[in-house]
Amino acid sequence: MTFARLDQINDLDTLPRMPAWVTSARPETLEDVAFLSGAALNHLHLVLGHDEVPQALLRDRLALRAAEACVAFSGRPERAGELRDAVYLLRPGDLPGPAGETCLAWRRAVERPLSIKALGRALPSVEPGQIAAWLDVGKGAPVTRAAMVLEAVLRVAPRADVAALILADAALAQALGRDHVVPLLALCLKRADLRKQGDDVRLACHRALVSSVVEAVRLAADLAQRAAHLKAVAPKLRAKGAGEAIEMFLTRDAVAPSALPLPDRAARRLCDRLVDLGAVRELTGRDTFRLYGV
Known part of the structure; x- marks a missing residue:
């Protein structure tokens, strides 16, 4: 490894760190939790603004974690290893199975720029007009919009956890001005949270985002280090x-x-x-x- 490459990797230590007060606080009110989730999302925005972070790889790995959470919600036993097998060892003409379909939905949701067409590719059983209508339900601040979309989808289709969470993260990404879906809500929401309504589901979303952003930031830093090393050895x-x-x-x-x-x-x-x-x-x-x- 050249010294230039080594310096580049060491420079990744300058990625902004999450302020300790974001994760150490134990807020109870919706207002306090909303403040912390806003601070966390702003910190994630700063991290994702660094060129060293491999954006597509980060989204794909977060998609795997979101799929793993959704599969667990459904009561199925598959975890990350089985989901990888179901997707990456799939041969032409093979069916991925229910767990594999969940993983494919999340991967398709994150791999292309955010649009109704891209979301329709991820959720082929949902009409594009219905996707647009659900996204339009969200009003107000970003997390409130995401919570409203989550609630609206599950009100009409109570078993559509995957679609609800993908569209909620899409609404969040839209509100934050992102051009791709970044899986966050599914990572730390609990199954019982998906049945909540109104302020209760908003509170659950804010709390989940504080935890999921911490996870996403740690993963981004780790992948930035690993990606830098891979680029460093490429000339060999x-x-x-x-x-x-x-x-x-x-x-x-x-x-x-x-x-x-x-x-x-x-x-x-x-x-x-x-x-x-x-x-x-x-x-x-x-x-x-x-x-x-x-």
Whole structure:
């Protein structure tokens, strides 16, 4: 690693840190919790403004965590490892199953710029007009808008937890002026919170956001460090197509060797080389059907 690259990685320590008072306070009133969630969201905005943070990778990994939470809400046993298998080892013509569908919905919701069309791709069973109508329900401040959308969707479709949470995060992103959905609400809302109404659901959303932003900021800092290291070792890779492979690792939660733009054997060698260099990790612990990620 060159000294320039090492300095670049060390500079990531300058990413703004969450003020301790945001997480140490124990507020009870809606007004106090709203103040803290606003401070947390502002801090996240500052972190996401740093070029070192791999935005697409962060969104994809948060999408996996949101999907894991939604699957748990439904009472299913699948966790991150099974969700990765259901999505990244999917072959043409295969069905991903209910848990896999949830993971695909979240991944599709975050991978393209926020629009009704992009949300319709994530939620193909919901008419675009209905998506637009639900998003228009949200009024007022960002978190209030998100809570109103969450409540409106679940009032009409009580079992549509995934659609409700995706659209609530979309409403939040719209209100904050973001061009992509960043999964936040699903990470820390409880299942019982989804059945609340009015001020109760707003309070639950504010509280969840304080916790989920802390998680998102920590993940952003970690991925920024890992992405910088991956870029630093990239010049050591001589395989044809290695540059495109690096870009895939920088934008996806997980990558199967078969998805890389190299012959099978060369792809496996590249993955093993990146593991040896400490630039990516093998995520499954298996000897076959492996998946790799930053």
